[in-house]
Structure formats: structure tokens, C-alpha cells
Amino acid sequence: MQFRGQGKPSLGVIFDSDMGSRVETALALAVLYGLDGKNECRVVSISSTRTSLLSAAFCEVVGRFYAGAVSGAFGSFARTLPVGLAADGKIPGDTNLLTGPLNRRSPDGAATYNHGIEKLTDTAEAHALIRNAFTAQHDQNAAVVLAGPPTNLLNVLNLAGAKEVIAAKVKHLVCSTPLAAKDLEAAGWPTPIISVSPSAGTSVLFPVSTLDKEFAAFPAHPVADAFRVFGKDATTGELAAVLYAVRPAEKAFALSEPVGKIRQLMIEPAERGRLLQVYVELATAKPVPRIPRFRPPVVEESKKPEVPPSKP
Amino acid sequence: MITKKTLSRRTMLRGAGTAIALPFFDAMAPAMNSSRVPGGKPVRMAFVYVPNGIDMRHWTPKEEGAFVGDLPKILKPMESMRQDITILSNLTQNSGRALLDGAGDHGRCCGAYLTGMQPRKTMTDIKAGISCDQIVANKVGSATRFPSLQVGLEDARQAGDCDSGYSCAYTNNLSWRSETQPLPPVLDPRAFFERLFGKGAALNPEERARQSKYRRSILDFVTGDTKRLQGDLGPTDRRKLDEYLSSIREIEIQLEKAEKDNAQVNPGMPKPYGVPADFAEHFKLMSDMITVAFQADMSRVVTFLVTREGTSRPYREIGIPDGHHPLTHHQGKQELLDKVTRINEYHMVQFGMWMERLKAIKEGDSTLLGNSMIVYGAGLSDGNRHTHENLPVMLVGGGGSTIKGGRRITYRKETPISNLYLAMMDRMDVKVEHFGDATGRIDGLNLA
Numbered sequence: 001m002q003f004r005g006q007g008k009p010s011l012g013v014i015f016d017s018d019m020g021s022r023v024e025t026a027l028a029l030a031v032l033y034g035l036d037g038k039n040e041c042r043v044v045s046i047s048s049t050r051t052s053l054l055s056a057a058f059c060e061v062v063g064r065f066y067a068g069a070v071s072g073a074f075g076s077f078a079r080t081l082p083v084g085l086a087a088d089g090k091i092p093g094d095t096n097l098l099t100g101p102l103n104r105r106s107p108d109g110a111a112t113y114n115h116g117i118e119k120l121t122d123t124a125e126a127h128a129l130i131r132n133a134f135t136a137q138h139d140q141n142a143a144v145v146l147a148g149p150p151t152n153l154l155n156v157l158n159l160a161g162a163k164e165v166i167a168a169k170v171k172h173l174v175c176s177t178p179l180a181a182k183d184l185e186a187a188g189w190p191t192p193i194i195s196v197s198p199s200a201g202t203s204v205l206f207p208v209s210t211l212d213k214e215f216a217a218f219p220a221h222p223v224a225d226a227f228r229v230f231g232k233d234a235t236t237g238e239l240a241a242v243l244y245a246v247r248p249a250e251k252a253f254a255l256s257e258p259v260g261k262i263r264q265l266m267i268e269p270a271e272r273g274r275l276l277q278v279y280v281e282l283a284t285a286k287p288v289p290r291i292p293r294f295r296p297p298v299v300e301e302s303k304k305p306e307v308p309p310s311k312p
Numbered sequence: 313m314i315t316k317k318t319l320s321r322r323t324m325l326r327g328a329g330t331a332i333a334l335p336f337f338d339a340m341a342p343a344m345n346s347s348r349v350p351g352g353k354p355v356r357m358a359f360v361y362v363p364n365g366i367d368m369r370h371w372t373p374k375e376e377g378a379f380v381g382d383l384p385k386i387l388k389p390m391e392s393m394r395q396d397i398t399i400l401s402n403l404t405q406n407s408g409r410a411l412l413d414g415a416g417d418h419g420r421c422c423g424a425y426l427t428g429m430q431p432r433k434t435m436t437d438i439k440a441g442i443s444c445d446q447i448v449a450n451k452v453g454s455a456t457r458f459p460s461l462q463v464g465l466e467d468a469r470q471a472g473d474c475d476s477g478y479s480c481a482y483t484n485n486l487s488w489r490s491e492t493q494p495l496p497p498v499l500d501p502r503a504f505f506e507r508l509f510g511k512g513a514a515l516n517p518e519e520r521a522r523q524s525k526y527r528r529s530i531l532d533f534v535t536g537d538t539k540r541l542q543g544d545l546g547p548t549d550r551r552k553l554d555e556y557l558s559s560i561r562e563i564e565i566q567l568e569k570a571e572k573d574n575a576q577v578n579p580g581m582p583k584p585y586g587v588p589a590d591f592a593e594h595f596k597l598m599s600d601m602i603t604v605a606f607q608a609d610m611s612r613v614v615t616f617l618v619t620r621e622g623t624s625r626p627y628r629e630i631g632i633p634d635g636h637h638p639l640t641h642h643q644g645k646q647e648l649l650d651k652v653t654r655i656n657e658y659h660m661v662q663f664g665m666w667m668e669r670l671k672a673i674k675e676g677d678s679t680l681l682g683n684s685m686i687v688y689g690a691g692l693s694d695g696n697r698h699t700h701e702n703l704p705v706m707l708v709g710g711g712g713s714t715i716k717g718g719r720r721i722t723y724r725k726e727t728p729i730s731n732l733y734l735a736m737m738d739r740m741d742v743k744v745e746h747f748g749d750a751t752g753r754i755d756g757l758n759l760a
Contacts, residue, residue, distance in 0.1 A: 082725040121376075121402060124725035128751045132406040132726055135430075160746040 011171070011246060012044040012137040014130055016084075017238070018091050018148030019048045020055045020098040023230035025147050026062070027206055027283050028176075028238035030223040032145070032246075033066040034282030041246045044142070045133035047084030047126040049151040050091045054098040056083040056123045061101065061113040061222045066287040083117065084126030086151050101225035112220050127155035131162055137169045143245040144173040147238040150180045154187055163190050172248070174241040174265070176201075181262050193262045194244060194255070200267045201237025204276050206283070208232050214284035223283065239279050240265060252278075319544060321609065327533030332509055333457060333608035334541075335556050336675055337549040353675050354455070355712040356606045356684040357448060357740055358614040359426060360663060361486055363418070363621040364640040365695030366704040367653045373399055373720045386656045389664030393671060393708070395718040396681060398757065400705040402722055403729040406749055407431075408691055408700040417698035418622030418637075419478025421691030426615070427488050428730040428748015435472065435479045443488040444733040444747060446495070449613045451742040460613035461605060462487050463504065463598050464497030465591070467620045475622050483622050486615040497617050500587055501567055501597040508605055509560070529564055531557055552674075556607065563600050566593065591629055592662055599666035606680055607673055612740070618659060621691060630658050640695030652695070663688055667708055684709035685736050703729060707757070711739045716759045723754060 015032055017025045035041045046063060048055040060083050104112040116122055130152060134142060146153060153173075156162050167190035174194040175181040181195035208231060215224035227234065244253050244265055252271035256264040267275060319339040325332040336353060370385035379394055390397050407430040408421035416433060423431030429441030445460055453459020467484055474480035485494035498504045509530055531538070538557070542550055588594040598616070605611050619625050624635030632639075632651050639655070642648035670681035689705040692698055702725075707715065723731075730750035735757060737744050 084726075087724070121722040121724050125727055125751060128404075128406075128726040128728060131749075131751075132404075132409075135406060136409065136411050138412060159751055 008138050008141060009042060010039055011041040012133065012142040013041045013242075013245060014045040014047075014133055014142065014144045015043065015242070016045075016047045016049065016126070016130065016144070016146050016148065016152050018050040018055070019059055020050050020052060020095045021091065021148065022235075022238070023097055023227055024201070024206070024234045024236060024238045026058070026097065026223045026226045027234060027236070027279075028145070028147055028242045029059070029062050030283040030285075031239050031279060032242045033062070033287070034285035035242070035246045037066070037285055037288035041143075043081070044137065045084065045130050046081060047086075047124075047129060047152050049086045049126075049148050050093075051086060051088070052092065052094050052098065053085070053117055053120070053123070054094045054102055056085045057102055057115045057117040058098050058222065058226070059083045060115040060117055064113070064115065065222055067289075082124035082129060084129035084152065085120070085123035086126050086155075087120060088151075091149065096229045097226045100229035101222040104220070104225055113222050126152040127159060130156050131159055131165065134162075134165045134169045139168050140171050142169045143171050145176075145238075145241050145245045146173065146180055146184075147176045147241060148180070150175075150183045150187075153184055153189070157184075157187050157189065163188060166190050172245065174245045176238045176241045178262075178264075185261050189261070191261075192258075194241075194265050195262050196237045196241050196244075196265045197256075198237070200240050200265055201235040203267050203269070204236045204240075204272050204279070205233035206236050206239065206276070206279060208234075210280055210284060214280055217284075217286075236276075236279060239283070240267065240275075243275075243278065243282075250275075250278075323541070325534035325537040325541065327530075327535075327537065330509060330530050330533045332530070332534055332560070333610045335552060335607040335673075336609065337545060337552060338676075339545055339549050353678065353683045353712065354452075354609055354612055355739055355741075356612045356614070356680075357445065357736060358602070358606075358616060358684065358686045359445060359486060360616045360618060360686060360688045361422070361425060361621075362618045362656070362659050362688070362690050363422070363623050364637050364652075365690050365692035365699075366656050367649065368693055368702070368704060370653050370656070371399075371704050372401060376401075376720050376722050378719045385653065386660055387706070389657070389661045390667065390706075390708075393664070393667055393681075396667070396671065396708055396710065398707045398715065398717050399720040400707060400723065400732060400754070401702060401720060402725050402727055403703050403705050403732060403754075404701040404726050405691060405703060405729050406700065406726070414476070416476035416478045417692065417700070419475035419482040421698075421700060422484075422486070422621035423478070423482030425691040425729075426486055426733070427491075428728070428733070428750065429491070431478065431482050433477050435477065437492075438479050438481045438494070439491050440482065440488050440494075441491045441748065443486065443615075444730075444737060445487050445613050445615050446489050447744060447747070448737055448740045448742050452612055452740060456609055456611050458507075458605070458611040460487065460495075460615070461602065461611045462495045462497040462615050462617075463602060464499050464617040465594050465598065465619055466499065466617075466623060466625060468496045468499055470494070470496060474620070480620075484617070484620045486617050495615075497615070501563075501594070501601070504598060504601050505563065505567060508601060508610060529561055531561055556604070559600065560604060563597060563604070566597050566600070591627070591658075595662040596665070599662070600669070603666070603669055603673070603680070606670070606684065607675075627655050627658060630654055637695075642696055644696075660688075670709075678710065678713065681708070682710040683712050685711040685715065685739060687732070687736075701725065705729065705732065707732075711736075711757075714739050714759065715757050721754075721756045723756075727751070727754065 046059045170191045172192045178195045181193050252275040254266045407424035413433045423440045426443035427441035432439040449460035469480045472480045474483040487495040624637045673680040686708040728749045730748035731754045735753045
């Protein structure tokens with residue numbers, strides 16, 4: 001619940017991907033939650049175009065990992081957002097990047113990561129979720145990150161009145177691939193579109209060595225587990241998409257002249273080293289617990305800790 | 313060539329100041345050419361709204377699909393009609409959410425409930441959207457005496473602040489003729505009765521009291537027409553007519569009793585003339601008249617605001633002196649939760665008895681309930697946290713043999729409740745491309 005007089009909240013980010021295809025998508029989501037933890041943005045919608053319950057389950061596991069930092073589109077109850085899933089997506093199947101973390105067990109056989117997605121009705125209609133998230137944002141205070149095919153966003157565009165809402169609410173759309181950017185431009189996406197150049201992803205590689213360093217501080221980290229399955233340095237185009245969406249003034253980024261609505265995002269060669277440090281710092285940031293602003297859970301009288309009598 | 317003299321669907325019993333519409337008789341069957349459903353009976357649509365959310369722990373059946381075992385506590389009064397009800401889970405009303413407008417979930421959820429539009433936060437220049445019942449009424453209303461009927465039991469104030477800056481027009485109405493024109497519910501049973509059966513202008517309380525002193529039954533005024541009609545009917549239709557007229561007389565008797573009772577009750581507040589002091593009696597009177605209106609095809613579209621959204625009405629009838637709204641902010645306290653559940657059950661008992669009456673009325677080879685679609689629900693699910701997702705939605709009736717009941721259907725999260733309304737409009741033969749925040753039509757209701 002948002003109340004007047006509390007000022008404009010940080011940027012709301014809608015993250016749509018085909019989670020499970022590439023490890024960098026998981027790393028990008030970790031970067032996004034890292035930025036959320038710093039109050040630079042709010043994760044207001046997560047969705048997947050991969051028609052796989054595990055894809056949605058992994059997104060939810062990552063959300064729960066950062067549970068305190070899940071700020072939500074519609075309220076601030078610190079609840080896990082429903083994950084949107086394309087039921088008619090064209091990318092079927094589960095991958096090792098998903099099954100690896102999700103099948104991880106503790107010594108007693110229990111799942112390391114819990115989630116509530118067992119069937120399709122545990123997920124949200126992706127286009128409804130995304131459209132509803134837009135409606136809850138201040139004008140020009142939302143950004144969309146697309147790390148995969150544009151199926152869900154094209155479905156959103158087909159909803160009555162959606163283009164007007166997007167034009168009002170969204171500052172920019174950042175796509176990790178030029179093809180998706182072109183598809184969305186052709187479909188009439190109404191805001192500026194940023195397309196990450198292929199070289200931006202390959203020029204900075206996320207080192208697998210972080211598993212033994214920064215990620216090692218966590219007893220269990222779902223993104224690290226996916227990264228472990230991948231087992232080598234990862235490209236970072238999708239991380240660039242997330243970072244640009246939230247920090248467009250980041251000096252490591254440069255934009256091309258627009259062609260139509262689309263501008264290409266490139267990396268300044270001299271900034272690659274520093275940019276990598278930023279990626280690593282954000283992707284391996286600790287979850288930041290948040291206290292719900294509205295009606296915190298009530299502790300039953302019998303379960304309340306005893307308050308020692310105050311000293312005279 | 314076979315010829316048969318048929319009775320017009322528009323036949324009425326007329327008398328001085330009175331016109332009583334008639335239920336569907338077998339003798340009318342060949343004349344029902346304008347009906348749009350198999351079998352020729354019109355489909356009726358109603359929305360019954362209860363405020364402050366519902367205790368979902370005792371609402372949602374555990375299993376998806378066909379009902380297994382006992383229904384949850386709140387749905388128990390529907391047990392005898394379990395094959396006629398469908399529980400729809402996960403439907404959402406996004407337009408009821410804050411969406412940057414701050415506090416006021418009660419005002420928003422009711423204003424958005426049938427409009428699918430976020431109401432403007434104001435107490436003066438109100439704005440929501442045309443409600444789905446009115447879209448249907450605009451299309452099919454010309455076939456009936458009343459395009460639609462709006463009924464309520466509590467508060468019809470249209471001005472003032474009823475929730476954090478939201479006009480009472482949002483909390484006290486369900487139907488919106490246009491985005492700026494709500495249709496207030498009729499609360500007074502006598503006024504409703506006269507609207508349905510009387511022809512003259514509404515009388516003020518003094519005139520009505522004077523008239524009632526000399527009043528005979530409304531049926532007395534149409535004796536001549538009744539006798540003539542009975543001669544044209546077969547034995548089955550004659551029995552049906554007798555039952556129908558008896559039900560009208562019963563309403564009259566209830567009204568007279570309520571008015572007599574009222575003379576002995578000091579409510580301590582201004583009260584519309586003729587409103588019974590007893591909630592259950594009030595509910596029964598109004599629902600009986602809706603039944604007659606449906607039965608006689610006087611209207612096919614009804615909205616019923618059981619009590620206003622955000623109401624703090626106490627339920628002393630069942631030993632609950634606390635206000636409904638404060639109780640719903642129970643903060644997890646079991647004692648308060650139990651009272652909320654009891655209020656939810658009490659509402660359902662009244663509703664269940666009404667549905668039983670609809671089911672008892674034969675209509676061709678079906679029943680009045682079988683030819684109806686009645687949505688029972690609320691604009692909030694959890695009244696404590698003011699949540700607008702996974703709303704309590706129960707669809708009752710067969711929709712003219714198009715809806716398979718006896719089960720719980722779970723939709724995907726964030727599925728707009730407007731998608732249900734589009735599916736219902738289809739069944740009223742009103743084809744609308746888009747409504748509110750709909751993303752499509754819900755599926756899975758069909759018989760097959």
C-alpha cells in the first residue's frame with residue numbers, strides 16, 4: 001500500500017526473461033536485487049517466457065532469497081511477488097541451470113530452497129502481471145528489462161489501453177538482444193528502446209572465480225548454484241541491461257545515435273574493469289531485510305517475549 | 313398445418329393502479345421467439361456483494377476440481393446446492409488496489425468491483441466506469457419492464473466521505489450507468505414492491521400510511537384479469553399461477569408485518585419507511601421480490617449490495633455487537649476472527665435460502681436457478697490486509713445450461729475478475745470486445 005506524502009519511490013523495474021537459458025540471466029536478476037537492496041530501484045514484476053514451471057520456481061527462489069528486499073508493485077507486505085509465466089511460450093523444457101539449484105538438498109534430504117510453484121495456477125498470467133505492475137507506478141518512474149524473447153511484452157502491447165499506460169509510466173525499455181528490440185519497435189512499443197550491443201556482453205566476463213570468493217560467504221545462494229552448474233566465466237549483456245535501466249548515467253555506458261526508437265548500448269573500453277567490480281559487488285550483495293510499512297504481523301500474546309520490568 | 317393459440321410473454325394482470333407481470337407459463341413457450349437460449353428461457357444475471365472481505369480460511373475448498381467431502385464452513389449453507397455452485401479462485405481486481413492513490417481500499421474495491429476501473433479519489437466529481445450489469449441492461453433491458461434492478465439493505469447515501477477521501481457513492485453503489493452516474497440501490501421493501509407492481513408515483517410516508525389503512529391486497533385489484541387468465545391456462549400453468557400469486561401475497565404479508573413491527577421499534581436513527589428491523593427478514597423480503605422479478609421476466613439484471621462496503625454494522629441478531637469493519641481488522645486475534653466468520657456464515661445462510669427458492673421454481677425443463685448466473689462475492693479477500701487478489705467469488709446457477717457447477721476452478725494469479733464478467737456477458741448474448749481491465753475471457757466454466 002502506498003500512501004501520499006511519502007515522496008516518489010525509487011524506480012520500479014519490470015524484469016522479463018527466459019530464465020534458465022543462460023546463466024547471465026540469473027546473475028542479472030541478482031544484480032537487480034542488489035540494486036533493490038540499495039534502494040536504487042524496486043523489483044515490481046518478474047516473469048518468464050520459458051514455458052517451464054522450474055523457470056518460474058527459480059525466479060521465486062531468488063525472490064525468496066532476497067525476501068526482505070522484495071518491494072512489490074502493489075503493496076509492501078514483504079510478500080513474494082507472484083511470478084509471471086508464459087503458458088504459451090515457445091521455449092519449452094527445463095535446463096541444468098534450473099534443476100541444479102532447485103534439486104539441491106541439505107544433508108537431511110530437505111530441499112535447500114523452498115518455493116510455492118507446483119502447478120501453472122501458482123504462477124501469474126505474465127501479461128496481466130506486467131500490465132498491473134505498470135499501473136502501480138508513478139509516471140516515468142518505471143523501466144523494463146527484457147532478457148529473452150519478447151513474447152510476454154508483445155502480449156502486454158495487445159491489451160487494450162496498455163500502450164498508453166506504458167507511454168505514461170515507463171522511462172525506457174532495455175533489451176539484451178537487438179532482435180527483441182526490433183520486434184517490439186515494430187509492434188509499436190511507445191518508449192525509447194535501448195538494445196545492448198553483443199560486444200557489451202562479451203567484453204566484460206563475470207568470473208567463475210567469484211564462486212570461491214564473494215559467493216563463498218553464503219552457505220547457499222541459488223544464483224551461485226546455477227553459476228556453479230555453468231562452471232565458467234559468463235557474458236554480461238543482461239547485467240548491462242539491468243544496470244543501465246537503473247543507472248543510465250553510469251559512465252561506463254555509451255549510447256549510439258538512435259535508429260528509429262532504438263539506441264545501442266556499448267561499454268567504454270576504459271571502464272570495463274570498474275564495471276566488472278560493480279557487477280560483482282551488486283550480484284553478490286547480501287539481502288537487505290525490510291520492515292513492512294503497513295500492519296506488521298501480529299505476534300500472539302502468548303508468543304510475545306516477556307518484557308523485563310523497567311528499573312526504577 | 314398445426315396451429316396453437318399461445319399466451320403472450322407480455323401478458324399482465326391489470327387492475328386499478330396495478331400491473332402484475334407473469335412468470336413463464338408453458339402456454340407461452342411458442343411465443344418466446346426472442347429468447348436467446350436453448351429452450352427459450354431467458355438467462356438472468358445478478359451480483360450479490362458482501363463487504364469487508366471474507367474469511368478465506370473457511371471459504372476456499374481444499375481441493376481443486378469437483379468438490380470432495382464437506383464444503384468449507386462459510387459455504388455450508390449451500391450444501392444442498394453444491395452441484396449448482398462454482399468457486400472461482402485467484403481472480404483479481406487490480407483497479408481496487410491503491411495504484412498511487414493511497415488509503416481507501418474499501419471505497420476503491422466497491423467502486424471498481426463491477427466497473428473494472430479505478431475510481432477517482434474524490435468526494436465531489438466522482439468517476440468510475442460503466443458497470444458490466446449496465447452494459448448488459450443496455451443491450452437486453454428493452455425486453456423487460458425494468459432494464460435492471462438495484463437492491464440493497466443498508467445505506468444509500470450518495471455524498472460525503474465514506475473512506476479516506478472516497479465518496480460514499482463508491483461504497484454504497486454497485487451499478488454505474490455511466491462513469492459518473494451510479495445507480496443507488498432501493499432499500500425500502502415497500503418502495504421496491506411498488507416499483508415492481510404499482511404504477512403510480514411513490515407516496516410519502518404519511519400518504520402511504522393513510523392508504524395502507526384502507527389497503528387490500530394488490531391481488532384484489534386484478535381479480536377479474538386473474539379469472540380470465542385462469543380460463544386460458546392448463547392445469548400445470550394454473551397451479552404455477554396460483555403459487556406465483558401466493559408468493560406475491562406472502563411478500564405483502566411480510567411487508568405489513570415489518571411495518572407493524574417497525575412501529576414498535578425505536579432504532580435511534582432515521583430509517584427509511586418500511587425497512588424491517590431484522591436483517592434476515594429484510595434480506596428475505598428483498599430477495600423474494602427479486603425472485604418474482606426474475607420469475608415474471610420483469611428484469612434479467614440485478615445488483616444486490618447486501619450492506620455497504622466498509623460497513624461497521626453490528627450483528628446483534630447473532631450476538632455480535634461489534635462493528636463488522638473493525639472486526640475484520642482482527643490482527644490475527646482468534647476471537648475476532650471467529651466473529652468475522654460467523655457474520656460471513658450469517659450472510660451465506662440468507663443467500664442460501666434465497667438460492668433454494670430459485671431452485672424450487674420450475675421453468676420448462678429446468679429451474680429458475682438453472683437459468684440464472686448469480687455471482688456472490690466481495691471486493692476484498694483478506695479484510696484485515698485489504699488484499700485485492702484471490703477474491704472470494706462464487707458463481708451460482710447454470711447460466712441457461714451453459715455452466716457446470718459442483719467444483720472449484722483455480723485460475724492463474726492476477727487473472728482479472730473482469731474476465732469472468734466478459735464470460736457472463738457472452739452468456740447473456742451481449743458480445744463485448746473489451747471490458748475494464750480484462751485480458752480475455754475466463755475458460756473452464758462450460759459443461760463440456
